[in-house]
Amino acid sequence: MYTIEQLREIIKGELDKQEYIEIPYSLFEPIKYIMEDGGKRLRPVLTLMAYNLYRDDIQKALKSAIGIEIFHNYTLLHDDVMDDAELRRGRMTVHKKWNSNVAILSGDAAAITAYKYIETCEDAYLRNVIDGFNQVAMDVCKGQQYDMEFETREEVSEEEYIHMIYLKTSVLIAGSMRHGALIAGAPKKEYDALYDFGGYLGLVFQLQDDYLDVYGDVEEFGKKIGGDILCNKKTYLLIKAFELAGEEDRALLKQWMTKGHFDPEEKIREVTAIYDRVGVKEAVMAKIDDYLEKSRIALEEIEVPAERKVRFQEMIAYIGGRKK
Amino acid sequence: MYTIEQLREIIKGELDKQEYIEIPYSLFEPIKYIMEDGGKRLRPVLTLMAYNLYRDDIQKALKSAIGIEIFHNYTLLHDDVMDDAELRRGRMTVHKKWNSNVAILSGDAAAITAYKYIETCEDAYLRNVIDGFNQVAMDVCKGQQYDMEFETREEVSEEEYIHMIYLKTSVLIAGSMRHGALIAGAPKKEYDALYDFGGYLGLVFQLQDDYLDVYGDVEEFGKKIGGDILCNKKTYLLIKAFELAGEEDRALLKQWMTKGHFDPEEKIREVTAIYDRVGVKEAVMAKIDDYLEKSRIALEEIEVPAERKVRFQEMIAYIGGRKK
Numbered sequence: 001m002y003t004i005e006q007l008r009e010i011i012k013g014e015l016d017k018q019e020y021i022e023i024p025y026s027l028f029e030p031i032k033y034i035m036e037d038g039g040k041r042l043r044p045v046l047t048l049m050a051y052n053l054y055r056d057d058i059q060k061a062l063k064s065a066i067g068i069e070i071f072h073n074y075t076l077l078h079d080d081v082m083d084d085a086e087l088r089r090g091r092m093t094v095h096k097k098w099n100s101n102v103a104i105l106s107g108d109a110a111a112i113t114a115y116k117y118i119e120t121c122e123d124a125y126l127r128n129v130i131d132g133f134n135q136v137a138m139d140v141c142k143g144q145q146y147d148m149e150f151e152t153r154e155e156v157s158e159e160e161y162i163h164m165i166y167l168k169t170s171v172l173i174a175g176s177m178r179h180g181a182l183i184a185g186a187p188k189k190e191y192d193a194l195y196d197f198g199g200y201l202g203l204v205f206q207l208q209d210d211y212l213d214v215y216g217d218v219e220e221f222g223k224k225i226g227g228d229i230l231c232n233k234k235t236y237l238l239i240k241a242f243e244l245a246g247e248e249d250r251a252l253l254k255q256w257m258t259k260g261h262f263d264p265e266e267k268i269r270e271v272t273a274i275y276d277r278v279g280v281k282e283a284v285m286a287k288i289d290d291y292l293e294k295s296r297i298a299l300e301e302i303e304v305p306a307e308r309k310v311r312f313q314e315m316i317a318y319i320g321g322r323k324k
Numbered sequence: 325m326y327t328i329e330q331l332r333e334i335i336k337g338e339l340d341k342q343e344y345i346e347i348p349y350s351l352f353e354p355i356k357y358i359m360e361d362g363g364k365r366l367r368p369v370l371t372l373m374a375y376n377l378y379r380d381d382i383q384k385a386l387k388s389a390i391g392i393e394i395f396h397n398y399t400l401l402h403d404d405v406m407d408d409a410e411l412r413r414g415r416m417t418v419h420k421k422w423n424s425n426v427a428i429l430s431g432d433a434a435a436i437t438a439y440k441y442i443e444t445c446e447d448a449y450l451r452n453v454i455d456g457f458n459q460v461a462m463d464v465c466k467g468q469q470y471d472m473e474f475e476t477r478e479e480v481s482e483e484e485y486i487h488m489i490y491l492k493t494s495v496l497i498a499g500s501m502r503h504g505a506l507i508a509g510a511p512k513k514e515y516d517a518l519y520d521f522g523g524y525l526g527l528v529f530q531l532q533d534d535y536l537d538v539y540g541d542v543e544e545f546g547k548k549i550g551g552d553i554l555c556n557k558k559t560y561l562l563i564k565a566f567e568l569a570g571e572e573d574r575a576l577l578k579q580w581m582t583k584g585h586f587d588p589e590e591k592i593r594e595v596t597a598i599y600d601r602v603g604v605k606e607a608v609m610a611k612i613d614d615y616l617e618k619s620r621i622a623l624e625e626i627e628v629p630a631e632r633k634v635r636f637q638e639m640i641a642y643i644g645g646r647k648k
Contacts, residue, residue, distance in 0.1 A: 141429060145350060
């Protein structure tokens with residue numbers, strides 16, 4: 001069995017070949033640019049991990065796993081245009097380096113490339129692969145739609161928020177795992193359980209991002225603390241704070257959100273103080289623990305020998321540790 | 325066998341059901357908006373015509389044919405953003421009525437919907453259907469890329485132009501026909517011939533659009549004459565004019581293209597006069613006849629009884645007649 005690090009190296013080696021590049025180069029250069037930009041390659045690694053639960057010939061799943069990474073990068077290309085983002089992992093976004101037309105069209109080409117790669121599986125699994133991938137791709141679109149709508153909405157409920165991040169982030173994590181199991185020939189009960197497992201892990205991951213923005217250790221987290229607070233981002237913490245706060249704290253929170261001029265340090269400190277007062281920290285930690293537990297239960301449904309599940313146990317432990 | 329008009333009505337009836345609409349409505353409303361906007365439904369009609377060459381149970385191919393129409397509308401959604409077009413068939417474009425983010429994301433959702441619809445075929449054909457559709461979709465992207473690049477390029481050769489319109493327009497016409505034959509279970513030789521047939525017809529269609537913009541009858545053509553000339557659009561006629569013209573006419577053509585202020589009527593009259601002088605009219609008519617002849621030869625490759633090919637013969641006659 002492969003370690004996560006080994007799988008990541010195999011993915012990286014395959015991506016380095018840049019076999020997805022076609023003519024005209026101008027259409028594929030932006031895809032190459034965003035793809036070579038690194039990242040953890042989490043999704044294709046998960047596909048290979050899931051495949052590796054059942055089979056050792058992971059080379060057979062490699063191209064299909066790469067397709068998932070290409071799909072992920074297609075969503076980044078278009079999301080960056082829609083969010084008008086300047087930077088992605090410290091580098092200029094494609095629509096800033098070139099222009100939005102380039103990001104739209106190269107994104108479209110990336111999506112089709114993703115389909116081409118993902119469908120490289122045995123014929124017997126093709127129908128399920130395409131059905132599954134269509135569902136995942138559509139859910140990601142829907143998640144992005146809700147995300148954009150929530151930005152301009154006055155109130156978003158906890159349930160709506162969880163549904164949005166589930167669609168936008170978790171479904172692709174879930175789909176990556178299901179895909180690996182599917183093309184390994186796992187039975188439906190198993191690949192469905194892996195989908196659930198991935199869905200919960202994805203929620204944990206996103207909630208931790210929200211949590212770490214406020215309560216993370218700057219050095220460990222690697223991002224500036226409080227960024228979400230400064231731009232009034234509707235995170236789980238903010239939504240929960242409005243739900244839990246009394247009238248006074250709610251008014252105070254609204255005040256901080258509508259202030260045009262403020263001292264950033266002060267805003268972060270004061271909003272965090274409200275979060276602390278109303279019990280947001282405990283609420284988000286409880287939610288994370290809840291989903292971690294649900295992911296453990298889903299993993300138990302997988303009927304492979306315990307030693308083959310070691311990597312997934314490690315992953316739960318690693319992700320679980322992120323919040324400390 | 326169905327007539328073209330019958331097939332169009334069947335397509336329209338199916339589209340009227342709007343079964344492609346999902347939740348959230350906001351994501352699908354722009355798709356509904358552009359889809360209900362009519363048009364000739366040429367591509368899905370071609371799919372059903374091709375299917376109907378071999379089989380009469382066209383209901384079985386209907387959903388898959390609708391997928392081709394949805395795909396076509398996805399390309400329109402994104403193209404209109406990239407071209408910053410204001411109007412489409414007399415109505416506001418989606419990115420003008422809403423905004424570009426809406427057009428991008430609803431376009432993405434339309435592309436995925438297209439995949440979902442197109443794959444509704446018997447399992448035995450699924451691999452070929454997906455492969456074929458991926459190739460077509462990618463070619464359309466490449467065509468759009470070349471089209472955008474040519475706009476800012478000084479010189480475009482006849483060969484490059486034909487290649488561009490082939491990718492951008494003809495491949496989807498070709499793919500629509502191949503798709504119908506494929507899901508009807510036609511042998512490879514036959515669906516390949518239909519692909520060739522459609523490719524040539526697509527070229528005829530696009531070259532006629534270029535031709536009719538200058539030499540069309542206003543009332544019959546339904547568009548204003550000379551629009552391409554006024555905006556210096558690199559059409560087959562303009563490219564051919566530069567190729568055929570002597571030094572003097574070439575200089576004159578360049579002069580008209582770089583003039584900031586001019587009388588529109590005069591520009592159209594003068595550029596048309598150059599076209600006439602250098603033999604552009606004959607060149608484009610010869611090219612159209614050449615592709616029409618090639619399409620006839622491709623159609624002969626189809627080994628179904630002659631009476632089943634009647635609709636396609638009618639189509640060649642109809643399209644051939646467009647240039648008069």
